[in-house]
Amino acid sequence: MSSLFHPFEGLAAQLLPHSSTSHNDGSHDQSHLQRVWKNVCAIQEKEGGDLRILLAATVLHDCVAVEKSSPLRSRASTLSAEQAQHILGAMGWSQQDCEAVGQAIQSHSFSANIPPASLEARILQDADRLDAIGALGIARCFYTAGRMGSSLYEPEDPKAENRPLDDKRYALDHFPAKLFKLAEGFQTKRGQEIARERHARMERFVEEMLGEL
Structure with missing residues (x-):
């Protein structure tokens, strides 16, 4: 797996055992880390940034596993940031670099x-x-809903026209509740460009799913 983190295969091999990707969650497994790294490289190529810091932040960004349904979910990134800094400090990284990685993970x-x-x-x-978001986001949404025991949709009102959204119970509700909002908040120009394409894919999927219903 570390070979997929070019050009930092050696560093990735050191950090992957700390990544907490063995907790049986296919939406946050090692393939997720590889996809995030691919996205990082696509954005960094246009925007700049320290790739070494980004590699460490990518591999360790979920190093403390917290389930979506956990009351600690809002603290997951802070817990991972703290753990990442401890891991990197033990490896001899400078305090400045440890803090840079922690800052990226926390936010x-x-x-x-x-x-x-x-x-x-x-x-x-x-x-x-x-x-x-996009096709992968659709797959992860329904995968996570299955793990949490949610239904695909509310059968009487799948569009939530006459009821409040409840994405803890219905996977389809997660699109208007959260996923459709993500494209508005991207921080980099290149990220925004990719997000627009993936957002359009999700809109087409939801439209087609509702058409079938």
């Missing part, structure tokens, strides 16, 4: 609602959110 999460304060933080946030 990547939608649930945390912490504004990114550095270029690397903006890139990681965009790269992670890109994996939550």
Whole structure:
């Protein structure tokens, strides 16, 4: 797996054992890290940023696993940031670099609602959110709904025209409740461009699903 993190295969091999991707969650497994890194590289190529910091932040951004349904969910990125700094400090990284990685990780999460304060933080946030939208976002949405025991949709009112949205019970509600809002908040120009394309894919999917219903 570390070979997919070019050109930092050696660093990735050191960090992957700490990534907490073995907790049986296919939406936050090692393939998720690889996709986020691919997004990071696509954005960094246009925007700049320190790739070494970004690699460490990518691999460790979910190093403390917190389920979507957990009351600690809003603190997941802060817990991962703290753990990442501890891991990197033990490896001999400077305090400045540890803090840069921690800062990027802390603000990547939608649930945390912490504004990114550095270029690397903006890139990681965009790269992670890109994996939550588009075709991959659709797949992850329904996968997560299945893990949480949610229904596909509310059969009497799937569009939620006469009821409040409830994305804890219905997967389809998660699109207007959260996923359709993500494209508005991207931090980088390149991230915004990719997000618009993926957002359009989600809109087409929901339109087609509702048409079939």
